[in-house]
Amino acid sequence: MSARYFIWGGLALIALSMTGFGVWIFSLPPAQAAAEAPPVAQSEMDAMLASLGPPKRERPLVAIIGINDATETTDYLMPYGILRRADVADVVMVATEPGPVTLYPALRVEPDATIAEFDTQHPEGADYVIVPAMSRDDDPAALAWLRSQADKGATIVGICAGAKVVGAAGLLDGKQATTHWYYLKEMLARSPTITYVADRRIVVDGSRATTTGITASMPMMLTLIEAIAGREKAEAVARDLGLPQWDARHDSGAFKLTRPFATTVLANRMAFWNHEDVGIRLEPGMDEVSLALVADAWSRTYRSSVFTFAASTSAVVAANGVRVLPDRDTADLPDDRHVSTFPDLRPANALEATLRAIAKRYGERTTRIVAMQLEYPQSGEVR
Structure with a gap:
């Protein structure tokens, strides 16, 4: 009998403690049906592809950076797997420190090099740097390396909430950008000069590119492949991935x-x-x-x-x-x-x-x- 009262008493305390939380939940909007994503003008796509053209080498060098203790799984692995299967660039997974990269929410991988080793091997820098979401946006080594790569002329691509990391490095100031829906307010609060562009999977402003959401690395990498090697190559890789189509369309309101x-x-x-x-x-x-x-x-x-x-x-x-x-x-x-x-x-x-x-x-x-x-x-x- 006492155990029953203890359980019900505990549940009552939980209910009372969650009253404010419950009010917050019911203040949220209901789900809304997805709408047709607005079209993207061909002129916008053409400008995007022109901006993403290889800035240095005929066969570009792509570096995908991660911090060792927590980098987003799909953001880190998908760009590598897609670009390597396309074989249009040399692709290197780098980490801020020696040792494995623990990904979140799952998997552990061995990177190809540390950022220090990469700099020794490629003092002229990468053509493209892919920036996944990370558990924190203020890793000093990651931010300093991103700034140095940008100074060397690399195109910086923020995948999903990796845009927050790019923004924290000061590389999106005064730029148009997007990011994962959950982190948008946080990014804009930290980097108030960013102009958010809605209804786009991919936003390119000069030598900076950002994307919405984790799965957006698929269309982003295909767009990058098209900018490097042409539409026919990108379409072949898309078929290999099982994608009937891709572009920058997105229904942000959903x-x-x-x-x-x-x-x-x-x-x-x-x-x-x-x-x-x-x-x-x-x-x-x-x-x-x-x-x-x-x-x-x-x-x-x-x-x-x-x-x-x-x-x-x-x-x-x-x-x-x-x-x-x-x-x-x-x-x-x-x-x-x-x-x-x-x-x-x-x-x-x-x-x-x-x-x-x-x-x-x-x-x-x-x-x-x-x-x-x-x-x-x-x-x-x-x-």
């Missing part, structure tokens, strides 16, 4: 903090007894783009945490050279908690299959919060 989003996140977080680990088997030669998308999606349900496993904890080399470090050397899980990267599907289709698998396991509302975090227009295609 991505905002809503009541269904907040209540689903809260419900999934509070149901701690239903949280589970899910495992992804790492295989040599697997597609790192699919791996990144699948691991990222399953890690954003607020119901599941992803770990990777292989026969040993040695690095597993993916199709285009990413060296992924397994979390464990065994799964030790029932079969229904192994999740697939859908090796028979192209990466964009693997993401769609993953979202369907999440819906089947946790419900459509959870799938919608995953898509919202990825800023992914869930319509059967990536745009």
